[in-house]
Amino acid sequence: MSDSAEVGETPEVYVESEFAPLRTVVLARSEVGLPASAATSSDLRFLPADSPARSARGGDMRDTDPARQARWEKEREEFRTVLDRHGVRVHSPRLLTPAEKAYAGADGYANFFARDPFFTVGRHVVEASMRFLHRRREVLPVREVIREHVYPADCAYVAVPMPEVAAPDDPTLGPGPFLEGGDVLVLGRRVFVGTSGLASNRLGIRWLAKLLEPHGYTVETVRLHERMLHLDCALGLVREGLLVVCEEALPDGLPESLRDWDRVTVDLEQAGRLATNGLPLSPEVYVTDPVFASVGKRLEDFGVHVEYVDFSVTRSLGGSFRCSTQPLLRTG
Template sequence: MIANDARIRVDSEFAALRTVVVSRCEFRAPDSPAILGHQMPVEPEAVRVLEGTWGREFGAVFPERQRLWEDERDNLAEVLTRYGVRVLRPRLFTAAEKAAAGPHGYANFFVRDPWFTIGEHVIEGSLQFPHRRLEVLTSRSLLLDQVMPAPARYVSIPIPEVSGDGAAGPGPFLEGGDVLVLGKDLFVGESGMATDRTGTEWLAKYLRADGYTVTPVPLKSHVLHLDCAIGLVREGLMIVCPDRLPDGVPETLRDWERIDVSEEEAAAMATNGLPIDAETYITDPQFERVGHQLQARGITVEYVDFSVSRMFGGAFRCSTQPLGRFD
């Protein structure tokens, strides 16, 4: 018998959060920009960090920021625990895994992307950036412990092909930051930087028999993931950056109430908050304007400073991965 709070199932972005994995804080940049695997991020602070850490661990270059970064994730875990959420953490990389990463470097900092949960399906994805290709390994033992005893299915998308020039190479690519869950409706972002059409089609094929509909959502080319453009807060309410959606909001969501944010706010991760449930939302004090609009709609807002995490181009959704989210 599996305890109710340990059931593996995610029904939506805002169903009650029961079990969640909160990220670690490990990053070593590639040896040089030539092997990053993709274009540089557009966030100015992220560019400055990369320029100071080529071939080196972030914590060795910026020890005080490393400490603050770890505190941010611990503070988030404390807030979630206070609301009764069961919090799990990935392990750290082993010395052998760091060595295997070689000149590409490694990252263990945004657990949203290397795997994700849809309904009772836990899916290991496939990441474009070479320095993130091993990131799923730090969650593997956790997934084996939590998912294998459960009725949930556990699969992995085929690994991408190998490129000889240091670029990302052909896909398929499928990253959790691009996948938004709304019951049987799934929205999958495509910008060229992360999930590609082959990855979207694989997901649609895999889940079709279970009645899921997958809608591709085009993103502007500088936007890494869909959750950097849209955040579903509760049924009928979303935070959105229209400037990042060249084809507009997906048709299924066009009747929803919107809290619009600017390109500058979205680049700072204004859409990347985390609903604990449909009445409670976590965001950064940087986005107090958004928080006030949520509070005016009856939502309790918890503020957690996430300035270091946001510097890497992600925030609360990027830093968490639900295993249980259901009412």
């Protein structure tokens, strides 16, 4: 269940940028049922070598690997403790119902990365359109949070069109449109959207531009290396003028508007382990995994306070701190 707002309080929904002070966030649950048959090997190229998704064949992790499940839940609890300490209000999706799990069938199901099935740009809350079959209903357990904290707020709430149905032997999974929150980075009225062939595609980006540009936004496509699932696996905006980036993962280089920013660089192997996927809590505070202490040290040299939480199980599933959260309110 999500945490309730104070009685009589109207929720506020607005995301100014990736690093504006985080006030309200949705923190993902730790729930996944892996597909009965693995995705194509090319679709697994973004996962680390130790990912359970590379070898598992179906079943809820709670049943198939309870020890890993327990460690995963502990990671999320420790992360929530950091969020609480910094005064961030946290909402949580509900768990999937037995009916939802049964309906997913052999495709599997997911309720584990709140960043992707919906996202927030300014006062626009957008339900995404997921490419992988096991993630296409991932927004369902979030809708309770949306009903409580988005419907009453002064904001728009829309959904990307349902993706077209592809032939069973079509490895592309069809034309989409696909648009996922991990690909969307917000910087004021400028929105960057990544595309690698694994998640968001150009049709999804065209849809987002059609939604946002009449409201004064610029939507910019950022091509990604084929091993990057999302843009936030290659690029993180820490504060105005400072970013973390894997330049190898950006075939066209950084977007023009970011090229004069100070940068902490990581290589492709580090990016594959989610080195750029830390989470700014404000322009002064950043959360990352202790395995990336070298990144943290360089950020500290720029005057950023770094908090560390072990997120090794979470990262083994293809996401990290940004992937695990979706802000509803980020504003100074």
